[in-house]
Amino acid sequence: MNNTIKLAVHGAAGRMGQRVVALASGADTVDDTSGFTVVGAIDHSSHPKIGQDAGVVAGVRSLDVPVSADWPEKAEVVIDFSLPEAFDACVARCVSAACPLVVATTGLSDQQKESLAEAAQTIPIVWAPSMSLAVNLSMRMAQQITKALRDVAGGVDIEILERHHRFKADAPSGTALKFGELIADAMNADDPVKHVHGREGHTGQRSRNEIGYHAIRVGDNPGEHTIVFGMLGEKIELNVAASNRDCYASGALAAAKWLMRGNDGGPMPAGLYNMFDVLGMADADA
Numbered sequence: 001m002n003n004t005i006k007l008a009v010h011g012a013a014g015r016m017g018q019r020v021v022a023l024a025s026g027a028d029t030v031d032d033t034s035g036f037t038v039v040g041a042i043d044h045s046s047h048p049k050i051g052q053d054a055g056v057v058a059g060v061r062s063l064d065v066p067v068s069a070d071w072p073e074k075a076e077v078v079i080d081f082s083l084p085e086a087f088d089a090c091v092a093r094c095v096s097a098a099c100p101l102v103v104a105t106t107g108l109s110d111q112q113k114e115s116l117a118e119a120a121q122t123i124p125i126v127w128a129p130s131m132s133l134a135v136n137l138s139m140r141m142a143q144q145i146t147k148a149l150r151d152v153a154g155g156v157d158i159e160i161l162e163r164h165h166r167f168k169a170d171a172p173s174g175t176a177l178k179f180g181e182l183i184a185d186a187m188n189a190d191d192p193v194k195h196v197h198g199r200e201g202h203t204g205q206r207s208r209n210e211i212g213y214h215a216i217r218v219g220d221n222p223g224e225h226t227i228v229f230g231m232l233g234e235k236i237e238l239n240v241a242a243s244n245r246d247c248y249a250s251g252a253l254a255a256a257k258w259l260m261r262g263n264d265g266g267p268m269p270a271g272l273y274n275m276f277d278v279l280g281m282a283d284a285d286a
């Protein structure tokens with residue numbers, strides 16, 4: 001009996017969608033079984049790959065699943081790596097089909113984040129700007145470093161540098177913003193933390209309760225974040241970098257599996273989860 005998880009990929013012809021399709025079809029596993037069967041490969045109706053086999057588009061093998069603008073009936077879980085413009089319809093479809101959802105798309109508006117929370121009242125959703133294990137571990141480390149240094153004599157200046165490929169549409173990255181949110185919480189400052197995006201001109205001295213963000217777009221970089229903790233006389237730089245996109249694709253598949261099988265074999269109830277939940281780091285002493 002085939003008890004693999006029936007997966008639909010939203011944004012299937014994109015850079016990330018292709019890697020999810022490839023890994024879900026067993027391209028990188030020793031025994032060719034990832035635990036998933038790709039049953040849907042959804043993309044925009046105007047995409048030039050519409051109608052082509054999703055496995056072939058992903059560079060693996062024929063899956064007998066065309067890239068299509070239509071949603072499959074039989075998907076048990078959906079992974080979304082698309083665009084904010086495509087997001088609303090994806091969430092609405094998953095809610096109406098009572099289908100668990102992994103949201104990896106970044107650059108969502110505040111209103112879209114609210115509708116995600118609302119949808120999570122009826123279906124289980126994992127939402128994270130980075131599905132990478134190394135990035136999520138680094139986020140926990142950044143929180144710990146911030147707590148250790150926040151009262152250091154002379155103060156600590158925290159700046160977030162991110163580098164991505166030239167095709168990336170949103171800036172700063174969703175991951176950089178998440179690092180900033182977690183670090184701001186850990187700063188536990190009396191005054192609200194200021195989030196400063198780049199600097200130019202006569203900016204004056206840096207204030208103590210700000211976090212700086214710098215978005216670099218270069219070549220084909222699949223994603224790199226450096227958190228600088230600058231003190232008087234010394235500094236720490238926490239650097240986490242992807243060598244390719246498979247860290248995100250395999251993380252998204254782990255999240256989809258977790259939604260279906262949970263920690264004890266049963267499906268997760270409705271709720272909004274993140275990669276800390278999936279990776280068992282939700283209760284880490286951050």
Ligand SMILES: NC(=O)c1ccc[n+]([C@@H]2O[C@H](COP(=O)([O-])OP(=O)(O)OC[C@H]3O[C@@H](n4cnc5c(N)ncnc54)[C@H](O)[C@@H]3O)[C@@H](O)[C@H]2O)c1
Pocket residue numbers: 010011012013014015016017042043044045047081082083084085086103104105106107128129130131132170248
């Ligand atoms: N969370 C993570 O770990 C992570 C990692 C990498 C990328 N991302 C994010 O994932 C998103 C996609 O990244 P990418 O590099 O694959 O981008 P991409 O542009 O290569 O792919 C996006 C795909 O979505 C498709 N699309 C557009 N409109 C659509 C619609 N209405 N319905 C269905 N599909 C539609 C596009 O045609 C394209 O194929 C971005 O927001 C990126 O920031 C997140």
Ligand SMILES: O=C(O)C1=N[C@H](C(=O)O)CCC1
Pocket residue numbers: 106129130164165168169172173174175176222223
């Ligand atoms: O390639 C992208 O686009 C990526 N986006 C994510 C973000 O915005 O944080 C994660 C890394 C890759």
